[in-house]
Amino acid sequence: MYQYSTxxxxxxxxxxxxxxxxxxxxVEYTGGSTGISLALVCVAKGYHLHIVxxxxxxxxxxxxxxxxxxxxxxxxxxxxxxxxxxxxxxxEAAREISQRPHTYWTDQLNNLDSIAGYYPLAExxxxxxxxxxxxxxxxxxxxxxxxxxATVLKRxxxxxxxxxxxxxxxxxxxxxxxGPHKIEGVGIGYIPPLWDPSLVDEIIAxxxxxxxxxxxxxxxxxxxxxxxxxxxxxxxxxxxxxRLGPDAKIATLMVDSGLKYLSTDVYRK
Numbered sequence: 347m348y349q350y351s352t353x354x355x356x357x358x359x360x361x362x363x364x365x366x367x368x369x370x371x372x373v374e375y376t377g378g379s380t381g382i383s384l385a386l387v388c389v390a391k392g393y394h395l396h397i398v399x400x401x402x403x404x405x406x407x408x409x410x411x412x413x414x415x416x417x418x419x420x421x422x423x424x425x426x427x428x429x430x431x432x433x434x435x436x437x438e439a440a441r442e443i444s445q446r447p448h449t450y451w452t453d454q455l456n457n458l459d460s461i462a463g464y465y466p467l468a469e470x471x472x473x474x475x476x477x478x479x480x481x482x483x484x485x486x487x488x489x490x491x492x493x494x495x496a497t498v499l500k501r502x503x504x505x506x507x508x509x510x511x512x513x514x515x516x517x518x519x520x521x522x523x524x525g526p527h528k529i530e531g532v533g534i535g536y537i538p539p540l541w542d543p544s545l546v547d548e549i550i551a552x553x554x555x556x557x558x559x560x561x562x563x564x565x566x567x568x569x570x571x572x573x574x575x576x577x578x579x580x581x582x583x584x585x586x587x588x589r590l591g592p593d594a595k596i597a598t599l600m601v602d603s604g605l606k607y608l609s610t611d612v613y614r615k
Contacts, residue, residue, distance in 0.1 A: 366391075366393060366450055367448075368391065368392030368393065369392065369393070369394070369448070370393055370394070370448045370449065370450065371393065371394040371395070371396055371446070371448060371449040371450070372384060372388060372393050372394070372395050372396070372449075372450050372451075372452060373395075373396040373397075373398065373440050373443045373444050373449055373450070373451050373452075374395075374396075374397060374398070374440060374451065374452045374453070374454060375397075375398040375399070375433075375436035375437050375439070375440040375454075376397060376398070376399055376454070377399065377400075377402075377403045377407070377428070377487075377530050377531045378399065378403045378404065378407025378408070378410075378411065378530065378531070378606065379407070379531055379601070379602050379606075380454055381395075381397045381399060381407070381411045381416065382407065382410050382411055382414070384397075384416075384452065385397070385410075385411050385414035385415065385416045386414060388414070388415070388416070389414055389415060394415075394417070395411075395414075395415070395416040395417065396416070396417045396419065396443055396449075397411050397416045397417065397418050397419070398418075398419045398421060398436045398439045398440045398443065399411070399418055399419070399420060399421070399436070400420055400421045400422070400423045400432055400436060401420055401422060401423055401426060402423035402426050402427060402428050402432060402530075403530050403531075404530065404606055404607050404608075404609050404610050405609040406605060406606045406607060406608055406609050406610075407530075407606050408420075410606070419439060419443070421435050421436050421439055424526060425526070426528070427526035427527060427528055428516075428526065428527055428528065428529070428530065428533060428534075428535075429524070429525075429526045429535055430516075430524045430534065430535025430536055431535075433534045433535055433536075437455070440453070454488050454490070455488050455534070455538055455539055455540065456539050456540070457488075457490070457540075458540070460488065460490040460494075460540075461490050461493050461494040461497070461540065462494060463490070463494065464490065464491050464493075464494025464495050465494055465495075465497070465498050467491075467494070467495055468494065468495040468496075468497070468498030468499050469498060471495065471499070471597050472498070472499060472502055475595055475597065477502065477503075478595055479499070479503070479506055479595050479596075479597055480506065480507060480590055480594040480595050480596060481506065481507040481508070481509055481583075481586050481590065481594070481595075481596045481597070482495060482496065482499055482506065482507070482508055482509065482596075482597050482598070483509040483510075483511060483550075483579055483582050483583040483586060483596060483597070483598040484509075484510065484511065484579060484598060484599055485510075485511040485512070485529070485531075485532040485533075485575045485578055485579055485601065486510050486511065486512055486519060486532060486533075486538065486541070487531050487532040487533070487534065487538070487575075488534075488538050488540055489510075489538040489540045489541045489542070490540050491599070492508065492510055492545075492546075493540055493541070493542050493545060496508040496542075496545040496546070497545065500545060507547045507548065507586070508545055508546050508547050508548075509546075509547065509548045509549075509550055509582060509583075509586055510546050510548070510549045510550070511532075511549075511550050511551075511552055511575075511578050511579055511581075511582040512532065512533050512549060512550075512551055512552075513525075513527035513529045513532065513533035513551065513552065513553070513554060513557075513578070514527075514551035514552055514553040514554075514556075515527035515533075515553065515554060516533045516535055517549075517551040518533075518535060518536055518537060519537065519541070519549050520549045520551055522551075524536065527554050528554045528558075528574070529552075529554050529557050529574045529575050529578055530573065530574060530575065530607075531573075531575055531601070531602075532575050532578075548586075550582040550585060550586075552577075552578040552581045552582055554574070556577075556578075556581055557574045557575065557577040557578035557581065558574055558577060558611070558612050559577070560577035560578070560580050560581050561573060561574055561576060561577035561604065561607075561612055561613075562577075562612065562613060562615060563577075564576070564577065564580060564600075565604060565613065570600060571603060571604035571605070572600040572601065572602060572603065572604050573601060573602045573603070573604060573606055573607050573612070574607065574612060575601050575602075576599070576600045576601045576602065579598040579599055579600070579601065580598060582598070583596045583597075583598040
Protein backbone atom coordinates (compact mmCIF):
# COMPACT_ATOMS: atom_id res chain seq x y z
CA MET A 347 0.00 0.00 0.00
CA TYR A 348 1.27 3.49 -0.85
CA GLN A 349 0.46 6.87 0.69
CA TYR A 350 1.53 10.23 -0.67
CA SER A 351 2.55 12.77 1.95
CA THR A 352 4.45 16.08 1.86
CA UNK A 353 6.35 15.38 -1.32
CA UNK A 354 7.39 11.77 -0.88
CA UNK A 355 5.96 8.29 -1.20
CA UNK A 356 5.45 6.26 1.94
CA UNK A 357 5.36 2.49 1.62
CA UNK A 358 3.43 0.91 4.49
CA UNK A 359 4.50 -2.57 5.61
CA UNK A 360 2.58 -3.72 8.66
CA UNK A 361 3.30 -1.22 11.42
CA UNK A 362 6.40 0.15 9.73
CA UNK A 363 6.75 2.66 6.93
CA UNK A 364 9.50 3.34 4.42
CA UNK A 365 9.56 6.91 3.13
CA UNK A 366 11.05 7.52 -0.30
CA UNK A 367 12.61 10.96 -0.53
CA UNK A 368 14.23 12.71 -3.49
CA UNK A 369 17.73 11.29 -3.94
CA UNK A 370 16.81 7.83 -2.65
CA UNK A 371 17.22 4.77 -4.87
CA UNK A 372 14.61 2.41 -6.28
CA VAL A 373 15.82 -0.99 -7.48
CA GLU A 374 13.98 -3.48 -9.69
CA TYR A 375 14.69 -6.51 -11.85
CA THR A 376 13.03 -6.19 -15.25
CA GLY A 377 13.07 -7.18 -18.89
CA GLY A 378 12.52 -3.57 -19.80
CA SER A 379 8.90 -2.42 -19.91
CA THR A 380 8.51 -2.07 -16.13
CA GLY A 381 11.97 -0.55 -15.96
CA ILE A 382 11.14 2.09 -18.57
CA SER A 383 7.99 3.05 -16.68
CA LEU A 384 9.87 3.23 -13.40
CA ALA A 385 12.60 5.30 -15.01
CA LEU A 386 10.08 7.89 -16.16
CA VAL A 387 8.50 8.10 -12.69
CA CYS A 388 11.90 8.35 -11.02
CA VAL A 389 12.85 11.29 -13.22
CA ALA A 390 9.62 13.06 -12.22
CA LYS A 391 10.04 12.30 -8.49
CA GLY A 392 13.78 12.82 -8.20
CA TYR A 393 14.73 9.25 -7.32
CA HIS A 394 17.76 7.32 -8.53
CA LEU A 395 16.83 4.10 -10.32
CA HIS A 396 18.99 0.98 -10.32
CA ILE A 397 17.77 -1.60 -12.83
CA VAL A 398 18.83 -5.25 -12.86
CA UNK A 399 18.32 -6.59 -16.36
CA UNK A 400 20.08 -8.78 -18.93
CA UNK A 401 21.46 -9.13 -22.43
CA UNK A 402 18.48 -11.45 -23.01
CA UNK A 403 16.34 -8.35 -23.56
CA UNK A 404 16.44 -5.95 -26.46
CA UNK A 405 19.07 -3.26 -26.66
CA UNK A 406 16.27 -0.80 -27.41
CA UNK A 407 14.83 -1.31 -23.93
CA UNK A 408 18.21 -1.07 -22.23
CA UNK A 409 19.05 2.15 -24.08
CA UNK A 410 15.71 3.73 -23.23
CA UNK A 411 16.14 3.01 -19.51
CA UNK A 412 19.65 4.47 -19.66
CA UNK A 413 18.35 7.51 -21.53
CA UNK A 414 16.09 8.27 -18.56
CA UNK A 415 19.13 8.11 -16.28
CA UNK A 416 18.73 4.62 -14.86
CA UNK A 417 21.80 2.72 -13.67
CA UNK A 418 21.87 -0.76 -15.23
CA UNK A 419 23.33 -3.98 -13.88
CA UNK A 420 23.39 -6.65 -16.60
CA UNK A 421 23.07 -10.31 -15.70
CA UNK A 422 24.44 -12.63 -18.41
CA UNK A 423 21.95 -14.96 -20.08
CA UNK A 424 22.28 -18.32 -21.77
CA UNK A 425 22.49 -17.40 -25.44
CA UNK A 426 20.20 -14.39 -25.14
CA UNK A 427 17.26 -16.51 -23.93
CA UNK A 428 14.90 -16.09 -21.00
CA UNK A 429 15.32 -18.93 -18.50
CA UNK A 430 14.26 -19.65 -14.93
CA UNK A 431 17.89 -19.36 -13.84
CA UNK A 432 18.21 -15.92 -15.40
CA UNK A 433 15.09 -14.63 -13.64
CA UNK A 434 16.26 -16.00 -10.29
CA UNK A 435 19.74 -14.53 -10.79
CA UNK A 436 18.20 -11.14 -11.56
CA UNK A 437 16.00 -11.31 -8.47
CA GLU A 438 18.94 -12.20 -6.25
CA ALA A 439 21.03 -9.34 -7.63
CA ALA A 440 18.17 -6.90 -6.95
CA ARG A 441 17.79 -8.32 -3.45
CA GLU A 442 21.45 -7.66 -2.69
CA ILE A 443 21.28 -4.10 -4.02
CA SER A 444 18.13 -3.47 -1.97
CA GLN A 445 20.13 -3.95 1.24
CA ARG A 446 21.97 -0.69 0.63
CA PRO A 447 20.93 2.40 2.63
CA HIS A 448 18.12 4.59 1.28
CA THR A 449 17.11 1.95 -1.25
CA TYR A 450 13.64 0.57 -1.91
CA TRP A 451 12.94 -2.58 -3.91
CA THR A 452 9.64 -2.55 -5.83
CA ASP A 453 9.88 -6.36 -6.31
CA GLN A 454 7.27 -6.61 -9.08
CA LEU A 455 6.76 -10.37 -8.85
CA ASN A 456 5.59 -10.03 -5.24
CA ASN A 457 4.01 -6.57 -5.37
CA LEU A 458 0.31 -7.08 -4.66
CA ASP A 459 -0.37 -3.36 -5.15
CA SER A 460 0.27 -3.74 -8.88
CA ILE A 461 -2.85 -5.88 -9.32
CA ALA A 462 -5.22 -3.05 -8.47
CA GLY A 463 -3.39 -0.84 -10.96
CA TYR A 464 -5.06 -2.84 -13.74
CA TYR A 465 -8.63 -2.45 -12.44
CA PRO A 466 -9.19 0.73 -14.52
CA LEU A 467 -8.06 -1.15 -17.64
CA ALA A 468 -10.71 -3.79 -16.96
CA GLU A 469 -13.34 -1.09 -16.54
CA UNK A 470 -12.26 0.43 -19.86
CA UNK A 471 -12.50 -2.93 -21.63
CA UNK A 472 -15.94 -3.60 -20.15
CA UNK A 473 -17.25 -0.15 -21.05
CA UNK A 474 -15.85 -0.13 -24.59
CA UNK A 475 -17.42 -3.52 -25.32
CA UNK A 476 -20.73 -2.35 -23.78
CA UNK A 477 -20.59 -5.25 -21.37
CA UNK A 478 -20.72 -7.76 -24.21
CA UNK A 479 -17.47 -9.67 -23.91
CA UNK A 480 -16.93 -13.40 -24.16
CA UNK A 481 -13.21 -13.74 -23.39
CA UNK A 482 -10.12 -11.83 -22.34
CA UNK A 483 -6.70 -13.08 -23.49
CA UNK A 484 -3.36 -12.04 -21.97
CA UNK A 485 0.22 -13.28 -21.60
CA UNK A 486 1.48 -13.93 -18.09
CA UNK A 487 4.73 -12.45 -16.79
CA UNK A 488 4.20 -11.34 -13.21
CA UNK A 489 0.49 -12.23 -13.76
CA UNK A 490 -0.52 -8.85 -12.30
CA UNK A 491 -2.19 -7.51 -15.45
CA UNK A 492 -4.20 -10.66 -16.19
CA UNK A 493 -5.20 -11.04 -12.54
CA UNK A 494 -6.18 -7.40 -12.16
CA UNK A 495 -8.28 -7.38 -15.32
CA ALA A 496 -9.79 -10.79 -14.59
CA THR A 497 -10.80 -9.77 -11.05
CA VAL A 498 -12.98 -6.95 -12.35
CA LEU A 499 -14.34 -8.68 -15.46
CA LYS A 500 -15.34 -11.77 -13.48
CA ARG A 501 -17.30 -9.56 -11.09
CA UNK A 502 -19.31 -8.26 -14.02
CA UNK A 503 -19.74 -11.65 -15.65
CA UNK A 504 -18.59 -14.86 -13.91
CA UNK A 505 -19.08 -16.76 -17.18
CA UNK A 506 -16.61 -14.59 -19.09
CA UNK A 507 -13.56 -16.65 -20.08
CA UNK A 508 -10.08 -15.63 -18.95
CA UNK A 509 -7.42 -17.11 -21.24
CA UNK A 510 -3.75 -16.95 -20.22
CA UNK A 511 -0.93 -17.21 -22.75
CA UNK A 512 2.56 -18.59 -22.10
CA UNK A 513 5.59 -19.58 -24.18
CA UNK A 514 5.28 -23.11 -25.58
CA UNK A 515 8.97 -23.66 -24.81
CA UNK A 516 8.33 -23.00 -21.09
CA UNK A 517 4.71 -23.98 -20.49
CA UNK A 518 4.93 -24.27 -16.71
CA UNK A 519 1.45 -22.87 -16.10
CA UNK A 520 0.11 -25.75 -18.21
CA UNK A 521 2.07 -28.24 -16.11
CA UNK A 522 5.04 -28.53 -18.46
CA UNK A 523 8.77 -28.10 -17.94
CA UNK A 524 10.58 -24.79 -17.81
CA GLY A 525 12.71 -24.04 -20.84
CA PRO A 526 14.49 -21.20 -22.67
CA HIS A 527 12.45 -18.94 -24.92
CA LYS A 528 12.53 -15.50 -26.56
CA ILE A 529 9.14 -13.95 -25.80
CA GLU A 530 10.40 -11.06 -23.73
CA GLY A 531 8.70 -10.09 -20.49
CA VAL A 532 6.67 -13.27 -19.96
CA GLY A 533 7.26 -16.92 -19.07
CA ILE A 534 9.53 -16.67 -16.02
CA GLY A 535 10.01 -20.43 -15.78
CA TYR A 536 8.00 -21.00 -12.61
CA ILE A 537 4.58 -20.13 -11.20
CA PRO A 538 4.50 -16.36 -10.53
CA PRO A 539 3.71 -15.53 -6.88
CA LEU A 540 0.79 -13.33 -8.01
CA TRP A 541 -0.77 -16.15 -10.05
CA ASP A 542 -4.39 -16.93 -9.11
CA PRO A 543 -5.61 -20.05 -10.94
CA SER A 544 -9.17 -19.57 -9.65
CA LEU A 545 -9.57 -16.69 -12.12
CA VAL A 546 -8.24 -18.63 -15.13
CA ASP A 547 -10.39 -20.71 -17.48
CA GLU A 548 -7.77 -21.82 -19.98
CA ILE A 549 -4.05 -21.63 -20.74
CA ILE A 550 -2.75 -21.49 -24.30
CA ALA A 551 0.90 -22.06 -25.21
CA UNK A 552 2.40 -20.17 -28.18
CA UNK A 553 5.88 -20.75 -29.58
CA UNK A 554 8.45 -17.97 -29.88
CA UNK A 555 8.67 -18.37 -33.66
CA UNK A 556 4.89 -18.12 -34.07
CA UNK A 557 4.74 -15.07 -31.79
CA UNK A 558 7.45 -13.29 -33.79
CA UNK A 559 5.76 -14.14 -37.08
CA UNK A 560 2.46 -12.73 -35.85
CA UNK A 561 4.15 -9.54 -34.64
CA UNK A 562 5.48 -9.04 -38.18
CA UNK A 563 2.07 -9.76 -39.70
CA UNK A 564 0.39 -7.25 -37.42
CA UNK A 565 2.81 -4.54 -38.51
CA UNK A 566 2.72 -5.31 -42.23
CA UNK A 567 -0.94 -6.22 -42.65
CA UNK A 568 -2.72 -4.22 -39.94
CA UNK A 569 -0.36 -1.34 -39.17
CA UNK A 570 -0.17 -2.47 -35.54
CA UNK A 571 3.44 -2.17 -34.37
CA UNK A 572 4.03 -4.24 -31.24
CA UNK A 573 6.29 -6.76 -29.55
CA UNK A 574 6.52 -10.53 -29.40
CA UNK A 575 4.18 -11.06 -26.46
CA UNK A 576 1.55 -9.06 -28.35
CA UNK A 577 1.98 -11.47 -31.24
CA UNK A 578 1.43 -14.37 -28.85
CA UNK A 579 -1.69 -12.68 -27.47
CA UNK A 580 -3.20 -12.28 -30.93
CA UNK A 581 -2.45 -15.88 -31.91
CA UNK A 582 -4.21 -17.12 -28.78
CA UNK A 583 -7.12 -14.72 -29.30
CA UNK A 584 -7.59 -16.02 -32.85
CA UNK A 585 -7.62 -19.61 -31.61
CA UNK A 586 -10.28 -18.72 -29.05
CA UNK A 587 -12.33 -16.84 -31.65
CA UNK A 588 -12.25 -19.81 -34.02
CA ARG A 589 -13.77 -21.96 -31.28
CA LEU A 590 -16.36 -19.47 -30.00
CA GLY A 591 -17.56 -18.44 -33.44
CA PRO A 592 -18.04 -15.25 -35.47
CA ASP A 593 -20.44 -13.61 -33.00
CA ALA A 594 -18.06 -13.83 -30.05
CA LYS A 595 -16.18 -10.80 -28.70
CA ILE A 596 -12.62 -11.42 -27.55
CA ALA A 597 -10.36 -8.74 -26.07
CA THR A 598 -6.60 -8.92 -25.85
CA LEU A 599 -3.76 -6.44 -25.35
CA MET A 600 -1.03 -5.04 -27.58
CA VAL A 601 1.38 -4.92 -24.70
CA ASP A 602 4.13 -2.61 -25.96
CA SER A 603 5.60 -0.83 -28.97
CA GLY A 604 7.54 -2.48 -31.75
CA LEU A 605 10.09 0.31 -31.33
CA LYS A 606 11.44 -1.72 -28.40
CA TYR A 607 12.37 -4.58 -30.74
CA LEU A 608 14.10 -2.92 -33.68
CA SER A 609 17.50 -4.19 -32.51
CA THR A 610 16.19 -7.79 -32.42
CA ASP A 611 15.38 -10.23 -35.21
CA VAL A 612 11.62 -9.74 -34.87
CA TYR A 613 11.43 -7.18 -37.68
CA ARG A 614 14.46 -8.21 -39.72
CA LYS A 615 12.67 -10.84 -41.78
